[in-house]
Amino acid sequence: MSVIRSAVTGVGSYLPEQVVTNEELSKTVDTSDEWIIERTGIRQRHKARDDEPTSDLATEAARRALADAGRTAADVDMIIVATTTPDMTFPATASIVQRKLGAPVCIAFDVQAVCSGFVYALSVADGFVARGLSKCALVIGAEEMTRLMDWTDRTTCVLFGDGAGAVVVEPREGQGTSADQGILGFALRSDGTKTDLLYVDGGPATTGTVGHLRMAGNQVFRHAVVNIAEAITGACAAAGITVPEVDWFVPHQANQRIIKGVGDRLGLDEHKVISTVAMHANTSAASIPLALDTAIRDGRIRRGDLVLLEAMGGGLTWGACAFRL
Template sequence: MRRAIVRGTGHYLPERVVENSWFEDKLDTTDEWIRARTGIERRHFAAEGQRTSDLGTRAAQAALAKAGLTPADVDAVIVATSTPDLTFPSVATMVQAGLGMTRGFAYDIQAVCAGFVFALANADAMIRAGLAERVLVIGAETFSRIMDWTDRGTCVLFGDGAGAVVLEAAEGAGTAQDRGILATDLNSDGQYRELLYVDGGVASTGTAGHLRMQGNLVFRHAVEKLAETAHHALAKAGIAADQVDWLVPHQANLRIIEATAKRMHLPMEKVVLTVADHGNTSAASIPLALSVADSQGRFKPGDVLVAEAIGGGLAWGAAVLRW
């Protein structure tokens, strides 16, 4: 059985670091208030003129270097993003050009904060089907460009960044002991679209718009749906919850992460956390967390990882992989 294994990881964060204190003279908020409710201490903002594709390209270059590969070794580029440079062409084609790739194909996936999990599932399916041998899967966002800086309930939450993984085809036995992506679980329900959305768009206002969120309701759905999708993915993979070595969650809010881990009966020592330093980077948060933990040597060969995320749509999902 063909499996999609992780060959390399990489990430990039803009140079500008914004501490919680930056908001204190602009909004009715404090560093203490933000930390207590979200676990966020700081985030990165893209520089003027720095685009989502720039971040994605830097993360992709880092992942390729870690894998010991060149752009010529890659068959496809998939970018998960909700903050593209332009309406079209895709960010992925811009990353492709930025890498100097003159072969293969590239496209974007938009599932907001769940985008990387959806992109991972897509790449896994292509590799299993023999459509590609190596795929760059990237999550890249510049959410600072769609913030309403008067809304303290949202603008303190988000940051910019990019993370990437190189997936490569490998032969497995078709069992839960194989390396690589073992199972994915994807979901969406459009009736909840008004809980988390952007109030602009090409066909509606002709503007980029600003992010809007009903935080309390999103929190409730997140805790319930994240644990559920993780269990579904584990069942598909034939792996018990007590066999999970690492939970790599979407880094939206520490309280959501803690509640989800509790429902999965996982101690926080098994949870990768980057939310304090990155904030919510939407589709970039899981690959960022993967790359940071990988660079720290936290994952060992054979470890079972569960990645899960929920975002606007609502869209949510999980992936189970063996390192």
């Protein structure tokens, strides 16, 4: 029996021009290149210009994804932007991206699940596309995390950067098996009792300010390794696959130690794990599509490969997705 799957048909990403290396950061923050690399694996991050809002990054990533899919803005009928650093409280950054792309009247809204945002947004797009409610959806993860940094807190400000990644999602006919091209299964989770482990200490309804990012790093690390592994198992079960069948693992690029810890817990071969955190640090909802685009561009991930995504962020939220490219 044939079924309609939502498939990733194009991928694109964008990083701001300004690069801030660990050595440059050590001139203004009490840290060092050695300290950052040893604890995180990060070597540099990108920083948006003052006049370069999140929507600019998202729009450029979207243009590149559309070109990769052989589509134009005129084809787009839905835009979902996963971001925790929107241009404004409202309208949604997705609506601003729609205008900048020159896309026609369509569905456009934001998803806020912090670092898990891209996986959450992809699941929403899947619900529209697989049910015939969208024919060409843009799913974008875009963040300017440097806007949220307390530059006197060396435990957090060295971890984050700015960037955007996007995918085009379109319907594809399949046979209802794990051999189909398209999204095969999800597992999404949230535990609101852990909000104090990773949060921003501001907001329009509380302080009336943007606030700064605060994190209990050791506790987040511990929850990440255990929770992510469980969600991955759940996503694989929903997809009808096992972890050893996966060709490529594209995790949220938060910290090299977390990436390795999850890979080891799952028994994944190191060569199957895509890691780009060294080059752009933690870009929150943008990190997965950034890493995915990198691995497709350099020829590692190819059409037909079985790919596993995962992320964990403030909320705490976490989740995983299995799809065949």
